[in-house]
Amino acid sequence: MFKRILIANRGEIALRVIRACRELGVETVAIFSEADRGAPYLELADEAICVGPAKSADSYLRIDRVISAAEIGNVQAIHPGYGFLSENSHFAEVCRSCDIGFIGPTPEAMERVGDKNSARALAREAGVPTVPGSDGIIASEQEAVRVAREIGFPVLLKATAGGGGKGMRVAANDLALASAWQQASAEAQAAFGNPGIYLEKYIERPRHVEIQILGDQHGNVFHLWERDCSTQRRHQKLIEESPSARLPQATRRKMAEAAVRLAKTATYFSAGTVEFIVDQEDNFYFIEVNARIQVEHPVSELVTGIDLVKAQIRVAAGEKLDLEQERIVPRGHAIECRINAEDPAATFRPCPGRIERIIAPGGFGVRWDSHATTGYTVPPHYDSLIGKLIVHQPTRKEAIATMIRALKELRVEGIKTTVPIHLEILQNSAFHDARIDTTYIERVLLAT
Ligand code: MV4
Numbered sequence: 001m002f003k004r005i006l007i008a009n010r011g012e013i014a015l016r017v018i019r020a021c022r023e024l025g026v027e028t029v030a031i032f033s034e035a036d037r038g039a040p041y042l043e044l045a046d047e048a049i050c051v052g053p054a055k056s057a058d059s060y061l062r063i064d065r066v067i068s069a070a071e072i073g074n075v076q077a078i079h080p081g082y083g084f085l086s087e088n089s090h091f092a093e094v095c096r097s098c099d100i101g102f103i104g105p106t107p108e109a110m111e112r113v114g115d116k117n118s119a120r121a122l123a124r125e126a127g128v129p130t131v132p133g134s135d136g137i138i139a140s141e142q143e144a145v146r147v148a149r150e151i152g153f154p155v156l157l158k159a160t161a162g163g164g165g166k167g168m169r170v171a172a173n174d175l176a177l178a179s180a181w182q183q184a185s186a187e188a189q190a191a192f193g194n195p196g197i198y199l200e201k202y203i204e205r206p207r208h209v210e211i212q213i214l215g216d217q218h219g220n221v222f223h224l225w226e227r228d229c230s231t232q233r234r235h236q237k238l239i240e241e242s243p244s245a246r247l248p249q250a251t252r253r254k255m256a257e258a259a260v261r262l263a264k265t266a267t268y269f270s271a272g273t274v275e276f277i278v279d280q281e282d283n284f285y286f287i288e289v290n291a292r293i294q295v296e297h298p299v300s301e302l303v304t305g306i307d308l309v310k311a312q313i314r315v316a317a318g319e320k321l322d323l324e325q326e327r328i329v330p331r332g333h334a335i336e337c338r339i340n341a342e343d344p345a346a347t348f349r350p351c352p353g354r355i356e357r358i359i360a361p362g363g364f365g366v367r368w369d370s371h372a373t374t375g376y377t378v379p380p381h382y383d384s385l386i387g388k389l390i391v392h393q394p395t396r397k398e399a400i401a402t403m404i405r406a407l408k409e410l411r412v413e414g415i416k417t418t419v420p421i422h423l424e425i426l427q428n429s430a431f432h433d434a435r436i437d438t439t440y441i442e443r444v445l446l447a448t
Pocket of ligand 1: 131156163164165166200201202203204206207208229230232235275277287288438439
């Protein structure tokens with residue numbers, strides 16, 4: 001096991017990793033930018049090193065500075081968290097060349113699953129259902145029209161270097177497709193430095209269901225069942241839950257087994273998420289792999305009882321996972337609400353600023369993962385997440401009731417947060433009846 005680990009991240013996920021390390025008896029080195037100097041969670045690390053000014057590009061994203069901090073801090077490994085450098089295969093490669101452990105997949109596995117087009121090829125090889133579409137990058141408008149006519153309109157154009165909804169465009173017919181292909185390609189080149197576009201049949205009003213996987217360096221890959229992340233707004237997840245409320249057991253099992261096959265085909269280890277969309281007839285289609293620990297990982301931890309961050313650290317240290325798939329039986333129902341410093345009444349405009357007072361909820365079945373404290377100033381430079389409220393109860397109905405109780409108990413004074421929209425969603429009949437798809441929030445709830 002490592003003696004000392006650097007956490008190349010900030011905020012709630014940095015605190016989450018520090019907690020896991022402390023329980024493993026591993027020392028921690030935190031990094032911070034000038035904007036995070038003095039943040040209370042940094043005091044929980046054994047050492048904290050400044051890596052630069054507020055701007056991410058000059059601090060948290062500076063590979064040279066993170067590696068320097070790792071050398072100064074005399075660490076054996078780095079945990080990247082999520083976002084920032086967590087899916088940067090060059091960073092994972094630099095760690096390896098500096099003989100510093102990277103707590104995540106190998107650079108090769110990260111690239112195999114990270115490029116959307118190569119991931120689709122892996123999925124086909126692993127017998128994982130993919131959305132009917134092009135067999136790779138579309139080379140011309142003519143090819144786009146030919147493929148679209150084969151699979152049927154509407155179709156969706158996607159950037160192979162994109163992800164998370166960036167660079168997607170729907171086309172309803174030949175004429176629209178020609179111009180959409182031009183624009184999507186130009187946008188992809190501008191946004192990702194790669195104009196590669198592929199094409200899929202557009203699945204109307206899908207649900208977003210993802211499978212948590214966990215592999216070690218001895219060829220073992222396990223799944224921790226699914227999370228339903230359909231409650232989103234503009235590809236920003238608001239609420240995640242497990243299990244997925246309206247998915248037949250057979251479908252859940254087939255998705256989970258498909259995800260494990262894909263990970264094994266990719267020789268993937270550490271934590272990862274295989275993302276699917278599910279149509280109205282419960283058909284599921286592979287979309288992409290997220291080669292990192294995700295914001296919503298606590299939902300899976302609560303229903304399975306497995307600490308995913310500790311498992312990642314153990315795997316990176318070469319340990320074999322002490323798990324058996326048959327013994328990973330989800331228990332109860334977990335729901336997570338992302339508490340962001342945003343104003344839902346003003347198109348979720350970020351609202352950084354000083355938290356005059358914060359009182360966290362507690363009680364039976366309530367988990368509050370947050371770095372925020374009274375007097376903490378939410379900086380404007382990074383994502384607006386200030387904490388995750390996660391509840392775990394025997395049934396979904398009870399979990400919803402506990403979440404409503406905990407949201408009403410949570411006090412955050414001095415800044416606006418997304419608490420009101422969560423209360424509105426949790427008391428909405430469509431959410432209660434689990435009739436939410438990925439378009440519902442924008443189509444119905446925010447249409448007013
Ligand atoms: C799709 C789709 C419909 N049809 N692919 C959005 C980003 C990435 N996660 C994949 N996404 C989608 N891919 C086909 N062929 C609809 C979405 C989608 C979506 C998917 C999951 C979660 C939220 C979403 C919101 C809008 C669109």
